[in-house]
Structures are given as structure tokens and as C-alpha cells.
Amino acid sequence: MAQDRDWRTEFMLSHTRxxxxxxxxxxxxxxxxxxEAGWRDxxxxLCFRIQSALKENEKFEFVRIKEKFGVLRIDWNGELSxxxxxxxxxxxxxATARSACTCDLCGAEGRLYSDDGWLATSCSEHAAGEAVAVRSGFENVRVMRRRPGSPDMYQARYDRETDSLIEVSSPSPDPEQ
Structure with missing residues (x-):
């Protein structure tokens, strides 16, 4: 039976490729x-960036888009260069880094909260539980892979103002430094 279209269906239909x-x-x-709808933007x-990267004969398909541990998890397949x-x-x-500092309910700037072991990225208005502690100077920093399947990892801070990732140095092992 057909159901009323929600934002998810409209979103998928607006990116048919x-x-x-x-x-x-x-x-x-x-x-x-x-x-949740707060991550639609x-x-x-993400879809516009992917569509811009795709060449005419290349194929791409999302396999899974979900929230896990308070951030977006995105799996995909493709026949790509x-x-x-x-x-x-x-x-x-x-997109993953941006989700880690964006309320999943409303899209406002947020942070990670833990509510009895359940993690969610929320703004102060939608937060439940306690804010997860982050080492000073490493707010909005994520560990990422440079290339698909590569063991080469790096740390980057998400900058909301420029919607970009900025590579940062690893933290000192001594918390006093």
C-alpha cells in the first residue's frame, strides 16, 4: 500500500541518479x-557533491544512510574511476563530520550527548542526557581515511562557516601539553 511521502522519499526522488x-x-x-530531518541539508x-563528481558513464548508488553513535553512516557502491x-x-x-556537530532533529549547531548510553548529536534545545566530554582544542575533530580502503588516516576539524575540513595535528599524549 502506498504511503504518504515524507521528506526521505522526496529527498530520494530529488536525486534519482x-x-x-x-x-x-x-x-x-x-x-x-x-x-532525522535535521540532517537533510x-x-x-552530499548528493550535489556526488552528482558533480560523477562522470557521464559512471554509476553510483547509496546502499545505506543511517545514524549510528550520533553521526551519519553512509555506505555506497559504484562503478567509478x-x-x-x-x-x-x-x-x-x-558529510559525516558535519553531522557530528549538527542537531539531527532541527539542523542547528549541536554536539554529542549521551543519554544512558544512547548517543545523539543535538542542539541544547533538543539535547537529552549529558554532553560528551571533548579534549580542549579538539572540538569537531574527526579521524578519517584519506582514500577508500586506505590505511592512511588523518584528523580534521569541521568548519561550519566554510563547510570544509581542516587537517589538524594529532594531540600530544601528555594532556598537560
Whole structure:
């Protein structure tokens, strides 16, 4: 039975090159977003970046979009050049980092909270539980992979103003430094 379209269905239908939507049961489609509406702008930006990176004969499909441990988790498949795969990987890293400081309910600036072991990124208005402590100077810093499947890792801070990642040095092992 067809159901009323929600933001997730509208979102997928607005990016048809990236989703294969199951008629009458869009929630059964690969990539159906299992997150709240506060992250829709993040997902729209991600899709525009992916569409810009794709070349004419390349194929891309989201496998899974969900919230896990308070941030977006995005899995995808594609028949892509190495250059395009790297661009998409960077776009996914950016979306993940942005989700880590964006309220999943309203899209405002947020932070990670723990409510009896359940993690969520929320603004102060929607927060439940206690804010998760972050070492001073490492707010909005994420550990990421440089290329798909690469063991080369780096740390980057998400800058909301420029919607970009800025590589940062590893923290000193001595908390006093």
C-alpha cells in the first residue's frame, strides 16, 4: 500500500541518479535515510557533491544512510574511476563530520550527548542526557581515511562557516601539553 511521502522519499526522488526508489514502498529502497530531518541539508549537499563528481558513464548508488553513535553512516557502491571514488569519499567524510556537530532533529549547531548510553548529536534545545566530554582544542575533530580502503588516516576539524575540513595535528599524549 502506498504511503504518504515524507521528506526521505522526496529527498530520494530529488536525486534519482543516486537512488533506485522502490515504487509504493520507498522505505525498502537501498539508501533510504534512517535519520532525522535535521540532517537533510547535509544529505542534499552530499548528493550535489556526488552528482558533480560523477562522470557521464559512471554509476553510483547509496546502499545505506543511517545514524549510528550520533553521526551519519553512509555506505555506497559504484562503478567509478579512482578520481571520482576519491572525490565521493571526501564528500562522505565531509558529510559525516558535519553531522557530528549538527542537531539531527532541527539542523542547528549541536554536539554529542549521551543519554544512558544512547548517543545523539543535538542542539541544547533538543539535547537529552549529558554532553560528551571533548579534549580542549579538539572540538569537531574527526579521524578519517584519506582514500577508500586506505590505511592512511588523518584528523580534521569541521568548519561550519566554510563547510570544509581542516587537517589538524594529532594531540600530544601528555594532556598537560
Amino acid at each position: 543516486l537512488f533506485d526508489v522502490v515504487p509504493d514502498e520507498p522505505e525498502r529502497s537501498f539508501g533510504y535515510p534512517r535519520c 547535509i544529505l542534499d549537499r 579512482d578520481e571520482t571514488a576519491t572525490s565521493i569519499h571526501e564528500a562522505v567524510n565531509l
